[in-house]
Amino acid sequence: MGYRNLQDCIADLERRGELIRIEQELDPRLEIGAVQRRVYRAGGPALLFTRPRGSRFPMLGNLFGTLERTRWLFRDALRGVETLVRAKIDPRELLKSPSALLRAPLAARYLLPRRVRKAPILAHRTGLEQLPQLVSWPRDGGAFITLPQVYSEDPAAPGWRHSNLGMYRVQISGNDYGPAEAGMHYQIHRGIAIHHRRALEAGQPLRVNVFVGGPPALSVAAVMPLPEGMPEIAFAGLLGGRRIDLTSAANGLPMPAEADFCLTGWLDPAVLKKEGPFGDHLGYYSLGHEFPVFRVETVHHRPDAIWPFTTVGRPPQEDTSFGAFIHELTGELIPEVLPGVHAVHAVDAAGVHPLLLAVGSERYTPYAEPGRPQELLTQANAILGQGQLSLAKYLLIANAGDNPPELQRIDDFLRFMLERVDWRRDLHFQTRTTIDTLDYSGRGLNRGSKLVVAAVGKPLRRLAAVLPENLRLPDGFSDPTLPLPGVLAVRAPAWGAPPHGNDPVLDQFCRRQEKLGMDEGIALVVLVDDPQFVARSLDDWLWTVFTRSDPAVDIDGLGADTLHKHWGCTGPLVIDARLKAHHAPPLEELPEVEKKVDELGGPGGPLHGII
Template identity: 65%
Template sequence: MGYKNLQSCVADLERHGMLIRIDEPLSLNMEVGAVQRRVYAAGGPALLFTNVKETAFPLLGNLFGTLERTRWIFRDTLDVIESLVRLKLHPMEALRHPLKFRGAPMGALHLLPRRVSGGPVLDCIISSSELPQLVSWPRDGGAFITLPQVYSESLQSPGLRGGNLGMYRVQISGNEYSPDREMGVHYQIHRGIGVHHREAVERGVPLPVNIFVGGAPSMTMAAVMPLPEGMPELSFAGLLGGHRVPMVTRAGGLPFPAQADFVIRGTIDPAKVKPEGPFGDHLGYYSLVHDFPVLDIKEIFCRRDAIWPFTTVGRPPQEDTSFGTFIHELTGELIPTVLPGICEVHAVDAAGVHPLLLAIGSERYTPYNPLSEPQELLTQANAILGHGQLSLAKFLFIAAREDNADLDTHNIREYFTHVLERVDWRRDVHFQTMTTIDTLDYTGHGLNRGSKVVIAAAGAPRRSLEGTLPAQMELPAGFRRPTVAMPGILVISGPACAARKKQGGDPDIKELCRVLREHPLPEACAMVVVVDDSEFAARTEENFLWVTFTRSNPATDIYGVGAFTESKHWGCTGPLIIDARTKAGHAPGLEEDPAVTRRVEELAAQGGPLFQVI
């Protein structure tokens, strides 16, 4: 039941035609990554690279490259997890229909890892320079582990319940790292390892950390799960994998999976940091060089038949999109139990996940009065922005279920139309300034620092939206090519923005506001987004979401026609304007090396290993 290791999963996928072998000699330097990205984009199979030039280990890519394959990998346990979710939502159902939940007790038996004295992971001892030195993008600062499972435990409460398994970026070469002795550990804010690191800093002692690579597929999925506090990721890995996870402990150190492909054991010195990065990341840009903790390597184990799983991180959608969708399928129904009154929360993958949340809440404060403006929605918005990794969001749109029982946050166009029909820009825009944002987001005023905005909409429609350009439109010099991105949303190419925003705002956007006040747009135009290239931004829904929300910081980049501040509340009488142009200080976007792209195209030609695959 379930896969206990990566080898059995690979063999099963190959038997069922879901995996192909790539025997063509390829390089770790961008080539295997470029192949994986192209096969993912084509909805293709998992890939086992058997002849990678710079390493003795085979590499596994695109394992979770489709949602269908991800579901298939965990097919033996999904019914059990669904039963446990239903029990959480409706506990009395077990008494009324016990046969529906007969698998739940057996699943619960898999929550507790079991200790073993040894396992295949102890077959070999290697150095870090023998690990596959995978480089994904031209400007990456070195080689990175892209699917690491980083395990630490609380120094105050060691053991399973005090453990954290997370997927934090690990740089294994480059920059100032001592070869075979050090690695960089890049973890973002609001991550469990940060609590453990803080305890080590306060005590002045090293923090033991183990990094697992490979092993049971359930271990990889558990490392990215946003689990509630009190549920260890190792327990979820057992539940999803259909077996108790066998763990080895050596010389009093932290445990590690007996079936892992690689285990890196080490400690983080609380006083030591070194430059880490750049790295092509999931927002579609490079996260730049910053100081992060350093892992001092103690030893590295690996299986004799070890496989190195990897992915490529880049502008979404990428393979990690399947993670997010699969997680939503497993846990989406639990949202109301964690955030009362909330019906849905959608972290929009096309916008880089953290920059944009779409939510549906409930208005229950005054059921005896007609719904006319957001009330409880604002309370619920604050709850969302105070909950776990949702707190990293920059833009949160929230609507009331009472206005449309069929509203779906995953139907982006319909959702934005619903909100923009109802929003009152004089009242419904609520800022949080000088706060925290995603570590990888460079639109704010510093690392981890930026702003947030809640846009809440409730009540009857205020305007009808159109999907066509206004018949007449006056624009200042430098603004051109207005295009409709969605009903009620115009995107306009603006003049190049050479500097970050200063106090008082950008003069070009202020001039746009002035002109649009003197020559008003129709009421049907509710929002204007200024971009570098309106044709690109409006070409697809994905382009619009990516450009708009990864290139803007609410406090400095939101303007409005007829803007005013009253009792410290900001609003505007005309359309809302978002400046989503590229600005100084933003991270550069990701682009492939043309020579690497040509090499992949050659593999896709007739007779090549990727012919009719991409």
């Protein structure tokens, strides 16, 4: 049986030695987040901050800080979830016909929430200003709820069966927000958007509840990529191994009886306000933009309420464990949802959505050796049309029949692709489309391009392991290095144009190909600000190249040509991965805050031996 509430979970972790209490007073502004990030990097325990400055509510961080701990939290229910997956039982069908639950595996009975009148969450009320004011990064626009569970219902079909529970960040102070206002930042391709649109079309506000805390299964369910029509509140019961008890909040919507907090209110249909900046999971600040205003009427909380939080930043962070755990739960479903696709892997080090790796099947002409990508392109289009996979910016897809490496072996997979790709044929662009809201490499908010790279067949080249002897760079370009086999990194002049302007550097490099002297062992060139940085590790290379480039704008190549509107090149592909004037600033730690964290790890400190 899973945890009834967060308090039971904390007690269990403490008995197991997986949680420590930090009794020193620490500031939720910058200090507490810095501690959590440092302990995460050390693979350390969950952290209960008992004295956050300015608030009477303890704060819980790093709950999901390791994949092993995350698995352990749900140990009692995982077998039931796996049974449903392997039996190919669609929980949506069970919810349509509850009598079918009697014939389903035992775990399925936890899908149905239960209504209760008496509940801990009804005990007390407070205001936004009394909540912990977590500020994770120096340029953040204010305090944010970083593990919110945002609940809404379809205005045309009220009730939990047509609900959405999503993790959309909520700004509770700063900017131009009043004392009972918060910013509701939801990105594209989020379920709440459907409910919000229907409310706006009906000329009415959208009622919203924001849960914080409660059974850990609620937080995971809020980020699960569930199929449309599957309510997350039901999946939370399945994952948590017990039915979710619901009671009524002040605004009439349900809230979990065992939640720690619930902010109730509605989205104002007439007002947008600036939300952000916010240090986000790509490793940069998402900038301030106009987003809906959440009018907070009531803040419910239980008597022993604890405020769970996380901080995000350049991967890996605590949300990396979320992603890995979700992949374990859903990976087996990929061939069912996407016929012919064997596996998909969103690369965490590249910021998740910027880079997607996949393995598909070439089955169109089984009587012949694949001579060019065919069905792979159909499968790539299917991937880019599926849920949050549609936010991918770069998609690299290989043929299972060619025996590619496992997708988690990223360097080996990249080598496999670069050995086989034909740049004249295998590049497929979408030039004006939507990309991740948090990605500022494109032409504006939610605007950018995508690139599919599909490769089949035997190797076409042997990748260089050392710099070519005859390499000659044009004036202004320097410090060549090989961060990966067949990949050349070159220092290029700093970006010198206005935001989204026409900087000639990429064109200058590619049009001077007679001076380069590169042999066929160089398949890819990346123009960067610091070649030594990208050569330092695979993660540094992935993060730089895929978060700082917009495929349609920042890709060129040697011997480039367009034939029948298809662009390709005969020589190496070139990606401009410099920082540009329209990019968001990268996140940086404050030395004085890091020094304080160091002190907590010193002799006699609560983190001694951990960090």
